[in-house]
Amino acid sequence: MRSSIWRLIERRASPSLGYRFGRAQMTVLAFEFFASREASGIIPALMRGGATMKRRIGFAITLALLLGLLSPSARAQSAEALPPKRAQVQAVLEQAVRVNGHVAVIVLLKDEPLATYRGTIRGLAATSLAVAPENQVQGRLNVDSARSRAYAAYLQRQHDLFLTKMRQWIPEATVHHRYHVLLNGLALTVPAEKVELLASFPEVVEIFPIVEVFPESASPRARALPPLDVSHTLMGAEELWEAVGGRERAGLGIKIGIVDTGVDFDHPMLQDATLVPPPGFPKTNTSEGLANGKVIVAKVFQSVIDRQANLDARFRTAQDLNGHGTHVASCAAGNLIDLTGFPGARPVVISGVAPKAFLGSYRVCAPRCGLDSLLAGIEEAARDGMDVINISMGAPTNALLDRAAANAVSAGSVVVAAAGNDGPPPAETQNAAGGTVRSPANAQRVIAVGATTNAHQGAAASALGRVRLLEPPPPPELSELLGFRGLNGATPFPETALHAPLRDVDLIDNGVADGGGLACEPLPPWSLVGAIALIQRGQCTFAAKNQNAAMAGAIAVIFYNS
Known part of the structure; x- marks a missing residue:
């Protein structure tokens, strides 16, 4: 009889939760049921009568599963709250990077992050600027306010409770990053055979593969195009400089976060002794004193892809060892530099668009870039209150990356992302996901930046x-x-x-x-x-x-x- 009940549960659970559960997933749901109020009335009734203790417990478990899974309200709630997880699990198994034989994933949990929380939990005030505009500092989400700290502590407790329960069933799981400002979730590595089990936990709303992402490196021809003395004219920067009182004042007081390969803190375009960091800065998450008056944030986030690698110690600092992030930071806010008399250079004056802006360096490629470290860098830039967050990297199409970027806008930052340098996809893949504009440049309210031709052909x-x-x-x-x-x-x-x-x-x-x-x-x-x-x-x-x-x-x- 018990086998028949199991078959009935498995058959009836399939349409409501999106895929067929095995016995391990049923056990997780039974665990959830016995923690609920409904169990308090059912279990005593089942314990009456002449059945043996073993049979009474067995029937209690199977009936609890049956009632918990097959009640109309449970089916409706699952159908409304949970997306089709079978496709998500399949995508994870096909696309996620492997680390020491385990699969790297990001799970989103059921509560909203700080950036979008609307006050739906009794005793916890809203933190979203859309609902609580007073929860801001200079227009950016105030993560240090009393309400933000209270809700962040709640999310931390929920993370801990989930991890405690999850580790009873997946003790091999390792946590690599936690997110609660722009996303509410965790970056984990788990055995491949337990990905479906992980997805079945009621707290898990969605599950995504951690994939490798790449900076938007220019093609050889793009690298040969003119430097900053010409590109400003193409962009119309001179008119903007005039509007703010000259190039020497452009960017004053603005904080630009560069989420990239880091920056070269010794580069002359990224040093300015005349600037005084705003209160609370400089900030760092490493022991090196790399930040200066110009670059006021020096943080590094290592992807799970490289977490176990035997890397040179310099790969674990905020220093740029690639050059891409330094190039991007210089374009955005590099100091005025006169190259007259410099060996091998043309006699020109170059600068970034906003040479007096502060810079925050969030190194997410150390050395390789993963979706997990990229999301951590974007979230940290929002937490630090960057006025502008620049992301010159990404993936062909990535819903999770798009969501994080859009939520950074909700948190009050202007998010600027590279459209990409690949152009349209090949003809044979026209119907595949992705296209000319990549994630997160295709996210809502994100400013996508592309390239253009110019007249400086010489x-x-x-x-x-x-x-x-x-x-x-x-x-x-x-x-x-x-x-x-x-x-x-x-x-x-x-x-x-x-x-x-x-x-x-x-x-x-x-x-x-x-x-x-x-x-x-x-x-x-x-x-x-x-x-x-x-x-x-x-x-x-x-x-x-x-x-x-x-x-x-x-x-x-x-x-x-x-």
Whole structure:
């Protein structure tokens, strides 16, 4: 009889919850039932009579499951509150990264985050600016107000209760990030065979795969297009500067959060001794004192993708070792720099659009970027009250990333995201998810920024060149490489062929602290005179490698992936 009841429960549960439950999921639901008020009246009645204790307990469990799952109100609530989880579980198993054999996921829990909570729980006041506009500081969500602290503490308790219960059934689960400002959820790793069980917990509203995301790196041709002395004219920045009293005042008092690969805190465009950080700043979550008067936040968030990796210690700081975040930060708020007299540069003055703005650096690629660390960085920028949050990275289409960005707008920040550099999808995938505009640039109320052509063609005309490897004969895929010129477009490629030996930096930097062909530290003097340097990518920016190679006498550089 008990087997028949199990089959009935499994058959009837399927349409209401979106997929067929196994015995393990039923046990979780039984756990929920016995914690409810309904159990108090049913269990004593079942304990009367002459049945043995074992049979009475058995029937109590099966009947509790039957009543809990098949009541009309339970079915209606499940159908309304829970999306189809079968598709979500399948997406997780197909798309999520694996870490030490476990699947990386983000689960959203049933309560609203701080940014959208409307006061629906007795005793906890609304925190959403849409309902409680007084819960703000300078127009941004006040995460330190009494009501915000109270609701955040409630969410923390709910997280802890859920984790305590979950670990009874999934003891292998590991928590990597918690979210409660823009999202209410957790980043976890769990065994693949327990993803469906995790999704079945009543507290879990949705489950998403953690995937790798990438900065929006420019194509070689885009890199050859004109620098900041020309792009401001294309954007009409001069008119805006005039409206605020000149470029020297543009951005005064504004805080711009750069969610990216970090920034180079030593870069001259990212230092300004005339700026005084606002109250409560600088902020950091590491032991290094990297923040300065210009860059007032120095925080790093490591993805679960790299959490177990044996990485160089510098990958765990807020310092940019890629260059992308430094480039983005300089475009947004870099100081005025006069390049007149600088070796190899054109005599121009460059700056960011808002050179007097403060910058917050949220490094989410350390070194790789995961959806979990990207969401953590966006949430932290909103928590810190950034006026503008810039996200020059993303994914083809990602509902969770879009939701976080939209909720950051609800929290009072202006969110700016790169539309992407990939263009329309190939013809054979036109009906697939994604397109020209990527997430989170396609989220509601997010400003999407794309590229445009320009009239400064002289810079691009001689920017690209071909590099041929001759001896010894290389493999076909390396016989010809696409190259582009360096600093500021000052010097075009030579019109005639340039022949030079290729010299592996790994063979000459044995005495350098880094070694390994990385060229992150100065190389032996004259060690690359007249040669093309072969340098391994990683651990520092391309600019640093280029400079060290040039100082050692190299005439060009070829980078290779490790």
